[in-house]
Amino acid sequence: MTGAHDQPLLSVRDLSVRFGLKGQRQVAAVDEVSLDIWPGQHVALVGESGSGKSVTSLAVMGLLPDRGVEVGGEVLYRGEDLLTKSPKEMAGLRGSEIAMVFQDPMTSLNPVITVGVQLTEVLLRHLQVSKAEARERAVELLGRVGIPDPARRLREYPHQLSGGMRQRVLIAIALACEPKLLIADEPTTALDVTIQAQVLEVLKDLVADTDAALLMITHDLGVVAGLCDDVNVMYSGRIVESTNRNRLFANPRHPYTGGLLASIPRLDSPRGAPLTPIPGSPTQTLPWTSACAFAPRCGNRVEACTERAPALEATGDRDLRCFNPLADADLTGAAR
């Protein structure tokens, strides 16, 4: 593997993940997904529940189940395809090169092992350090993620910590070995709104301190705003719009992106102004094979949308999968 900055750190090429046995009905959870993350870059994968974000991250981490799943395409990490690595090789990369923070700290942390043991375990497995050095580093890490009295907290069990603290512990564990790539899957969804902001701040600082690249997986474009350089919007397993954050926020072109943006609360909107939800639900999708999956919910729908699938096309300042995109800064087109 090379360490050069002349290639993306992670390059996902035409990834597809199908659940179900061959020859039987298969569900395409992820299809035609391509994205690049350069060293130190922060990239978001955004979409509603069930759009395939988590499955994409599990494929990158080599954590999909062995059976009943068919994975296609390439996941190039520093130019080497992770999909061809053995489970042992992937276990070696996880934690040291690529780490992940999951949504729910209660299920990611082992409830019967102290926080200290869980944190030092990672350090001992991946770094050439003694037990005493690992403990010292664990105390330092807990301090860095803003946990008061870290030496005492190390002796505690996950249930003795608040939700926000548990999520900070998970961030500390993920960044313990200074991975080059951190994948954060809805890291603040399970937390109260005020705690969410604090935890995001901790994550942002630590990622910046360690110069890690970040893949942020979220349904919330608000989370993306202060954190990510590039944004990939996913709908029903495919990327529908992909561009730089500022362009996406100033001028969403896919009606689904427009809908996502219109549904986040804004500080500059008048008091009491209603939010505009995207009509329908993600269950109202059409198969991508013969239509645009978003068509049943789309206010910009034209005839072609239910006749054939739009391809993801480079349109100058972004990649877009849409027959009738929104005009400049038109946020109203998504809601009918």
Ligand SMILES: Nc1ncnc2c1ncn2[C@@H]1O[C@H](COP(=O)(O)OP(=O)(O)OP(=O)(O)O)[C@@H](O)[C@H]1O
């Ligand atoms: N083990 C599995 N077997 C069958 N289908 C699965 C499996 N895991 C996920 N799926 C399906 O894949 C699709 C994408 O799921 P995924 O969890 O990636 O969505 P998501 O966008 O991350 O949503 P959420 O935010 O709710 O986790 C869904 O339709 C889901 O039902």
